[in-house]
Structures are given as C-alpha cells and as structure tokens.
Amino acid sequence: MDMLRAIDLRFDYTYENEAPQVVLQGVDLAIEKGSFVAVLGHNGCGKSTLAKHFNALLLPTGGQVLVADMDTAHEDNTYPIRRLVGMVLQNPDNQLVSTIVEEDVAFGPENLGLPPAEIRARVDEALAAVDMTAYKDHSPHRLSGGQKQRVAIAGVLAMHPDCLLLDEPTAMLDPQGRREVLDTLCRLNREGMTVVLITHYMEEAALADRVVVMDEGRVVLDGTPRQVFAQGERLATLGLDVPQPTALCAALRQRGVDIPADLLTPEECAEAILALIQK
Amino acid sequence: MMKDITLGQYFPGNSLLHRIDPRMKLVLTLCFIVLVFLPQNWWGLLTVGLFLLLVIGLSRLPLRLMWRSTKPVLFLVLFTSVLNVLYVHEGVTLWKWGFIHITTGGLQSAAFIAIRIVCLILGSSLLTYTTTPTALTDAIERLLSPLKVIKVNPHELAMMMTIALRFIPTLMEETDKIMSAQKARGADMESGGLVQRVKALIPILIPLFVSSFRRAYDLAMAMECRCYQGGVGRTRMKQLRTALRDWLALLVYLAVGVGIVMLNIYFGKTLK
Amino acid sequence: MAIISVDNLTHTYGAHSPFEKHAIRGVTLDIHKGELLGIIGHTGSGKSTFIQHLNGLLRPNEGRVLLDGVDIWENPKKIRSVRFRVGMVFQYPEHQLFEDTIYKDIAFGPTNMGLSEEEIDRRVRQAAAYVGLDESLLDKSPFDLSGGEKRRAAIAGVMAMEPEVLILDEPTAGLDPRGREQILSMIQDYRRTRGTTVLLVTHSMEDVARVADRVLVMSDGRVAMLDTVEAVFSRAQELEAIGLTVPAVTKTLMLLQRAGVTVDTAAYTVEQATAQILSLLGGDGI
Incomplete structure (x- = not known):
C-alpha cells in the first residue's frame, strides 16, 4: 500500500506584483508503507515544499496528493492526515512548546482530545522509543541538540502516526547528535514506521532503502542508494556529492580498476579492495 | 552567564506543599497575602510569622532558598523601615537630633512593616518554589475559565x-x-x-x-x-484534582484568619 | 613564526558557584603566521570557549593570549582594537545581519574602526568580491538573499575589517553540498590572496582534510593533539576514543591495514587514497 502519493503535483505562488514562482512542476511519487526514503537535492529544489504537501500544510495548485488514500485538498482530511504523518523540522529549538519534556510530548495527543490515561501511556511509550525517559522532567532548553530533536520525534510518535516526515532534522546538529537521531530513525523504521528523511548528508541517505533526488521542482533520480550514488557525475551536476567511499571507487574505476561502482561504506570498499589484492 | 538563568524558581520535591493542587495553592497564596495584612497587633503578626514558619517547614525547602528570595528586596525593606522610623512620631521619644526624631512608635511600625514585607515575599515565593511553571499556568487557565463568559479566552492566555x-x-x-x-x-x-x-x-x-x-x-x-486547533476539544495529560488535603489546607488558612481577627478584637489595635 | 601564542589559558564558568565548570584548562600553543589551522572536538570540548579568548570576547581566568608577542589584555580599554586584528565569524553568522542593505552591513565593522569613507568603500567592494557576491546585490536588503548568499555576506562583514587572523566557527553548518563547497573554496582563495592566518572550527573531518595545514584536536578542555593533518589522522584510534571520526577514506585504509595489508593510513583525501590503492594493486587492476 502507498503511504504517500503525489500525482502530477504542481505548486506555484505569486507575491504581489511579482512573476509567479514555480516550485513544483509535476512531481509523481509514491512512497510505500514501511519504507525508508531519503530525499536529496540542493537548496531551493522544492523538497521542503514537497514535504509540506504531505502534511497538508500546503495544498497543491495542480495535481493531487494522497495520504493513505485521503486527498489533502479536502478540508475534512486535514487533521486525520496530520495525525498520520508526523513532521519534524530542522531547528530543534523552534518546535518544542512546553517547558517540560514530558508535557511537550503530551502536546499532540492533548490536541487530539484523548483521555488523560491514554495520553500518559503514549507519552511514556514515545519517550522510551527515543530513549529519553530519563529526561522526562527536564526543561528542553538544557538538552543537547540531538536530545531536543529526539524529544521532537517523541512528540510526533505520541500521536501514533504511520509515517515520519523529517525536514533536515540533522542540519543543525553535531556528529554525535546526528548519530543519535539517525539511530532512532533506523530503529523506528525496522519496527514498521514509514520514514521520509530530507537531508543534505549523503552518508545519511545511504542508510535509506530508497533515495529520491529532486531538482528544479521535479524528481530526477529515484532508486536504491547504490543505484543513485553510482551516478556520481550526474549528482555533481545537481549540486550534490556522493559518500567518500563511493567517490574512491569511482576514482579507481576511472584509472581502470575493476571495482563495483555502487559501494557505500568504508567496510564494503575495503572488502572489495582486499578481494582485488588477493586475486 | 546568561545561560544559567533558571526561569521560574521551581525546586523539585515531594512535600505536602508540593502535592497540593496548584489551583488551591494559588488561592491559598492569595489567602496568605490577606493574612499578612490582617493583624493589628503584635500577637496577630506573631501568629502569621509562626504559621509561615510552619508552612516553610512543611515545604522541606532548603533555608538558603528563603534567603535567596529575600535578598533582592532587602533594600526595599530597609528603605521603608527607615522612612517609618523617621516619619512616625508616636510614643516615647528616644533620641532627637535636628530633624531626626526617633520614637518607640516609629521603631515599632518600622519593625512591623519589615516583617510584613518579608512574610509577603516568602509566602508568595513558596508558591513558585513548590509549583512548576506549567502547573502554575495550568492553574491560572482553569481558575480563570469562568471568564469565558465575558469572551476572555483563558486557554490562549495560558x-x-x-x-x-x-x-x-x-x-x-x-x-x-x-x-x-x-x-x-x-x-x-x-x-x-x-x-x-x-x-x-x-x-x-x-x-x-x-x-x-x-x-x-x-x-x-x-x-x-501536531494538530493544534486552539483550546477546543483539547484534553490534558495531567489532571488537576482537588483532594481532601487541599480543602483541609484551605480550612487551616481560614482558621488562622479567624484567629487573627479574634486577636485583633481581644488585644485591640496597637499597630497600623 | 607565531602570530598568536596561548600560554597556560584556563577558563572557568561560574567560578566558586555550584555550577562551576572548567571550560578549558592549561591550554598552551602557538598559531603560526599564515597557516590554516583546523580545530576539531565534539560539543563541550571547549573549542568555542577557546576561540572566544583569541579576540578578547572572553577574558581568561588564568594564563595569557599574546598577539604578536603582546598580551591582548595589557590595556583592557584597547581590547576593541584586538577584535579588529583577530576577526571572528560566528556560527550561523547570517543571523546577525541587521542593516537595510548588504553594503551597509558589510561596512559596519570598517565603520566601527573609524576608517575614511573611501577606505570603507574599497573594503566593502573587495570583501564582497572575496566572497563572490555580485556588486548588484550590495544595494539589496539582506533579507532578500538566499541562505548561502546571506552567509557569504556576513563573512564579508568580518573580512572587510581586514583582520590578520580570521576565525570561522563552523562556516558550512546547515548548508547543502554546493553551499559547503563554495564556502570552503572561498576561504582557500581568500587565504591565498591575502596570506591571512585562518582558524577553522568544524565538525567535518572531510573539510579539515581538504583545507587545513595543521589540526588542533580539543577534548575535555585540553589540547588532545596539535599536528599536521597527516599526523593527526594517522592516530585514528585515539580520535575514535575521544568520540571523533576520521574521514571515510582514512577509515577504509584502516580497515585494509587491520586485514594485514601494508598501507599508510595517513592518507585522508580521495586522491591520496586512490594513489595508494593503485600502487598496492601494482598495476594488476589496470
């Protein structure tokens, strides 16, 4: 089943007295339930705008967006869609509402009008899922960036969504924080959560099971990380790079070494080189 | 460093005072402010002071916190006391030099006002020490909910x-x-x-x-x-429920008030 | 020759309070004139506190910072002149833009220096050129620019003071790959043309590997390593022990070494690693 689906999605806007800005020009994309999809593209390629459509924060000016077969254009669907698709933003500071971690996590379920005991259970479960139970009584501003972002994820999880949509959640974090967030996402995905991750880090995209590359408001590459990163030159023209081990393989291939073009990690790369040496 | 500023002064704990319903605590704090202004003689003020000490004891807060909240107003206390000493001319004159005219009445009223201010500060800081800022906003939201009738939205305020x-x-x-x-x-x-x-x-x-x-x-x-649509249809994880102890606490405060009024009548008005 | 000498620098936040925290302790080192020094360390390692001492934004509890052999706190009233000589670009510098045009914002520093109008004009235009901002953008409002352009405009604001030492705190944070690339090559060009000493604080080992001459590794408020890039990355295991990573190519070579292959793990760029592996394969692969 498709969790998210964009059909010939177009979006443009016009500021007063200015030429219309076309952001999305015909995006066709279907994201399966349970998958882990990374969305890449340089700034201004339309990936954030696309994400906002999946959450009914923006409505298409052309085409259609379906979330679990619900059309985002129907007003009645707005809140059911937002409950199903949880969104995490880039700046961890700007999305936490409350002065206490557990009360922040409770914010979403409270808006859903759930009974107090149910909210309590969901908050505890969500904090455990991101490994932040020990900080439930803390004030968010004392937490590290990675911890804040995990609290933001918990706040979304407590609404029991089917899908997590993350718009550059690691852009403002240090490597430690990035690892924490990525580990959390990978674990949630293994447990069945659909994850859509917008990122500028190729190493993060390599962890997904599908990579979608956008440019000029269109999907230009779509495939497994191996398929996508094997096209290093194409990516470079799109303003993106490839994971370093992949770049190493590409450089070796250019010099005539017979090494696969689709290796992503240092481990794979070292293994392939060893195999070559032993041959 | 600015980072070290802690907002709200909540001091975690699990004392009787911590557990009282925040709405009731807010009401009790207002009651206490009234109590501070009731006494008209030293016996009444003594009662208020002892009662405050009892409450502080029940809160199990470290005493340095009390000092911390008094310190910023020390100047105010000193200032009003000096004014009282200088301007209240009643009772026996103790010392006179130029325009300075110190009387027993002046000293008494200075002491009285100083004790009152300190009691006020300590009494109200007990509220913020034992209540989290969120519980406090919650309490305000719910106490103000009758205002919905006159189109004030307490949820938005909170x-x-x-x-x-x-x-x-x-x-x-x-x-x-x-x-x-x-x-x-x-x-x-x-x-x-x-x-x-x-x-x-x-x-x-x-x-x-x-x-x-x-x-x-x-x-x-x-x-x-996160599906926020204003206060409509929203529930809360933490429910506020008044327990027996909350009403007992209110009863105690009222009793102290009645006691002070009786002391006022019995000993008469000796102070302003 | 050392342009900045740091001598037994110690800084404690909230001294004598229950929150007392040693941010840095006993840091002693020399920064060479004209070098590009990469500074790495995880959050809380003290690197931010350290760099803020170099231009006198923080005053040491103990120890001294010497700029060209003179203690920067010798005359506290003159500390502003130190800030003109040691320029500092903070994290997300675009958040500090405030004037109604880019031109005026870049001119803020030079104006504070009390320079003549012509000199300010020359510096603004030159700094804009260094960061690759088109002249036509100078009259625009900072808020009409793209994220990458704003960042470059803010960096130009510090470059226009023509400091002898330029400190950049994570100048590529939050940018897309193209934006990161632009900033890094811009820094390299700037340094090549002006010969300015540059300190680059970053979380990215790949960035350090690409542009730095030497690397300062900070951990727990102390200097953990200070050496050439090769020497630092060859101590990959120690780096990992203090919670830092090495560039992925270095990691690849380490794995090969662990498998018994004789390689030099000091290689840290794709080119270096390619050369090594080619020589390993001894032409077999070709």
Whole structure:
C-alpha cells in the first residue's frame, strides 16, 4: 500500500506584483508503507515544499496528493492526515512548546482530545522509543541538540502516526547528535514506521532503502542508494556529492580498476579492495 | 552567564506543599497575602510569622532558598523601615537630633512593616518554589475559565504564558550570541552618551526581532503539524484534582484568619 | 613564526558557584603566521570557549593570549582594537545581519574602526568580491538573499575589517553540498590572496582534510593533539576514543591495514587514497 502519493503535483505562488514562482512542476511519487526514503537535492529544489504537501500544510495548485488514500485538498482530511504523518523540522529549538519534556510530548495527543490515561501511556511509550525517559522532567532548553530533536520525534510518535516526515532534522546538529537521531530513525523504521528523511548528508541517505533526488521542482533520480550514488557525475551536476567511499571507487574505476561502482561504506570498499589484492 | 538563568524558581520535591493542587495553592497564596495584612497587633503578626514558619517547614525547602528570595528586596525593606522610623512620631521619644526624631512608635511600625514585607515575599515565593511553571499556568487557565463568559479566552492566555516561559531562555542565549558577534565587529556598547548607547542596541535588537519572527513562524507550523486547533476539544495529560488535603489546607488558612481577627478584637489595635 | 601564542589559558564558568565548570584548562600553543589551522572536538570540548579568548570576547581566568608577542589584555580599554586584528565569524553568522542593505552591513565593522569613507568603500567592494557576491546585490536588503548568499555576506562583514587572523566557527553548518563547497573554496582563495592566518572550527573531518595545514584536536578542555593533518589522522584510534571520526577514506585504509595489508593510513583525501590503492594493486587492476 502507498503511504504517500503525489500525482502530477504542481505548486506555484505569486507575491504581489511579482512573476509567479514555480516550485513544483509535476512531481509523481509514491512512497510505500514501511519504507525508508531519503530525499536529496540542493537548496531551493522544492523538497521542503514537497514535504509540506504531505502534511497538508500546503495544498497543491495542480495535481493531487494522497495520504493513505485521503486527498489533502479536502478540508475534512486535514487533521486525520496530520495525525498520520508526523513532521519534524530542522531547528530543534523552534518546535518544542512546553517547558517540560514530558508535557511537550503530551502536546499532540492533548490536541487530539484523548483521555488523560491514554495520553500518559503514549507519552511514556514515545519517550522510551527515543530513549529519553530519563529526561522526562527536564526543561528542553538544557538538552543537547540531538536530545531536543529526539524529544521532537517523541512528540510526533505520541500521536501514533504511520509515517515520519523529517525536514533536515540533522542540519543543525553535531556528529554525535546526528548519530543519535539517525539511530532512532533506523530503529523506528525496522519496527514498521514509514520514514521520509530530507537531508543534505549523503552518508545519511545511504542508510535509506530508497533515495529520491529532486531538482528544479521535479524528481530526477529515484532508486536504491547504490543505484543513485553510482551516478556520481550526474549528482555533481545537481549540486550534490556522493559518500567518500563511493567517490574512491569511482576514482579507481576511472584509472581502470575493476571495482563495483555502487559501494557505500568504508567496510564494503575495503572488502572489495582486499578481494582485488588477493586475486 | 546568561545561560544559567533558571526561569521560574521551581525546586523539585515531594512535600505536602508540593502535592497540593496548584489551583488551591494559588488561592491559598492569595489567602496568605490577606493574612499578612490582617493583624493589628503584635500577637496577630506573631501568629502569621509562626504559621509561615510552619508552612516553610512543611515545604522541606532548603533555608538558603528563603534567603535567596529575600535578598533582592532587602533594600526595599530597609528603605521603608527607615522612612517609618523617621516619619512616625508616636510614643516615647528616644533620641532627637535636628530633624531626626526617633520614637518607640516609629521603631515599632518600622519593625512591623519589615516583617510584613518579608512574610509577603516568602509566602508568595513558596508558591513558585513548590509549583512548576506549567502547573502554575495550568492553574491560572482553569481558575480563570469562568471568564469565558465575558469572551476572555483563558486557554490562549495560558498558552501564551507557556510559550513565553519556554522561549525566554532561548532568546537570552540568542541575545548573548548576537552581542558577541557584533562586539567582534567592533560594536561599542560600553561607552558614549545616551543617544549613542541606544543606537548601539540596534545591531542587537533587529537580529533578535528577525529571529523571533522566524521562531514564531516555525513554532506555529510545528503546532499545526501536531494538530493544534486552539483550546477546543483539547484534553490534558495531567489532571488537576482537588483532594481532601487541599480543602483541609484551605480550612487551616481560614482558621488562622479567624484567629487573627479574634486577636485583633481581644488585644485591640496597637499597630497600623 | 607565531602570530598568536596561548600560554597556560584556563577558563572557568561560574567560578566558586555550584555550577562551576572548567571550560578549558592549561591550554598552551602557538598559531603560526599564515597557516590554516583546523580545530576539531565534539560539543563541550571547549573549542568555542577557546576561540572566544583569541579576540578578547572572553577574558581568561588564568594564563595569557599574546598577539604578536603582546598580551591582548595589557590595556583592557584597547581590547576593541584586538577584535579588529583577530576577526571572528560566528556560527550561523547570517543571523546577525541587521542593516537595510548588504553594503551597509558589510561596512559596519570598517565603520566601527573609524576608517575614511573611501577606505570603507574599497573594503566593502573587495570583501564582497572575496566572497563572490555580485556588486548588484550590495544595494539589496539582506533579507532578500538566499541562505548561502546571506552567509557569504556576513563573512564579508568580518573580512572587510581586514583582520590578520580570521576565525570561522563552523562556516558550512546547515548548508547543502554546493553551499559547503563554495564556502570552503572561498576561504582557500581568500587565504591565498591575502596570506591571512585562518582558524577553522568544524565538525567535518572531510573539510579539515581538504583545507587545513595543521589540526588542533580539543577534548575535555585540553589540547588532545596539535599536528599536521597527516599526523593527526594517522592516530585514528585515539580520535575514535575521544568520540571523533576520521574521514571515510582514512577509515577504509584502516580497515585494509587491520586485514594485514601494508598501507599508510595517513592518507585522508580521495586522491591520496586512490594513489595508494593503485600502487598496492601494482598495476594488476589496470
């Protein structure tokens, strides 16, 4: 089943007295339930705008967006869609509402009008899922960036969504924080959560099971990380790079070494080189 | 460092005082303020003082916290006391020198006012020490809910308070950063006349406003994503329930009040 | 020759309070004139506190910072002149833009220095050129620019003070790959043309590997390593022990070494690693 689906999605806007800005020009994309999809593209390629459509924060000016077969254009669907698709933003500071971690996590379920005991259970479960139970009584501003972002994820999880949509959640974090967030996402995905991750880090995209590359408001590459990163030159023209081990393989291939073009990690790369040496 | 500012002064604990329903605590604090102003003689004030000590004991808060909240108002206490000493001329004159005229009445009323102010400060800081800011906003929201009748929305008020509490430390940190950055570009904030100093604030205030708007925009979006639609249909995880102890506490406060009034009648009015 | 000498620098936040925290302790080192020094360390390692001492934004509790052999706090009233000589670009510098045009914002620093109009004009235009901002953008409002352009405009604001030492705190944070690339090559060009000493604080080992001459590794408020890039990355295991990573190519070579292959793990760029592996394969692969 498709969790998210964009059909010939177009979006443009016009500021007063200015030429219309076309952001999305015909995006066709279907994201399966349970998958882990990374969305890449340089700034201004339309990936954030696309994400906002999946959450009914923006409505298409052309085409259609379906979330679990619900059309985002129907007003009645707005809140059911937002409950199903949880969104995490880039700046961890700007999305936490409350002065206490557990009360922040409770914010979403409270808006859903759930009974107090149910909210309590969901908050505890969500904090455990991101490994932040020990900080439930803390004030968010004392937490590290990675911890804040995990609290933001918990706040979304407590609404029991089917899908997590993350718009550059690691852009403002240090490597430690990035690892924490990525580990959390990978674990949630293994447990069945659909994850859509917008990122500028190729190493993060390599962890997904599908990579979608956008440019000029269109999907230009779509495939497994191996398929996508094997096209290093194409990516470079799109303003993106490839994971370093992949770049190493590409450089070796250019010099005539017979090494696969689709290796992503240092481990794979070292293994392939060893195999070559032993041959 | 600005980062170390703790907002609200909540001191975690599990004492009787911590456990009283925040709404009731708010009401009790108001009651206490009335209690402080009731006594008309030393016996009444003594009762208030002893009662306060009892409550502080029950809160199990470290005594240094009491000192911390009194310290900032010491000047005020001193100032009003001195004024009282100088301007109240009643009873026996103890000392006279030029316009300075010290009387027993003056000293008494100075002591009386000083004790009153200290009791007021301690009594109300007990509320903030034993109640989290969120519980407090919650309590205000619910106590004010009758105002819905006159179109005041207590939920929005409480939400604003919560967001302010949440973002004040963040903005403090941000101010710190922007100040350092502008100093690094040679901004001079320590010298010059008034006009220059006000002008020197522009490079700090404008970025701060811009970033506040950006944050507000992000936050509004994040709240919408989390299905926020105002107070309608919203439930709360933490329920406020008044227990027997809350009503007993109220009863105790009322009893103290009645006691003080009786002391007033019995001993008469000896103080203002 | 050392342009900045740091002598036994110690900084404690909230001294004598229950929150007392040693941010840095006993840091002693020399920064050479004209070098590009990469500074790495995880959050809380003290690197931010350290760099803020170099231009006198923080005053040491103990120890001294010498700029060209003179203690920067010798005359506290003159500390502003130190800030003109040691320029500092903070994290997310675009958040500090405040003037109504880019031109005026870049001119803020030079104006504070009390320079003549012509000199300010020359510097603004030159700094804009260094960061690759088109002249036509100078009259625009900072808020009409793209994220990457704003960042470059803010960096130009510090470059226009023509400091002898330029410190950049994570100048590529939050940018897309193209934006990161632009900033890094811009820094390299700037340094090549002006010969300015540059300190680059970053979390990205790949960035350090690409542009730095020497690397300072900070951990727990102390200097953990200070050496050439090769020497630092060859101590990959120690780096990992203090919670830092090495560039992925270095990691690849380490794995090969662990498998018994004789390689030099000091290689840290794709080119270096390619050369090594080619020589390993001894032309077999070709």
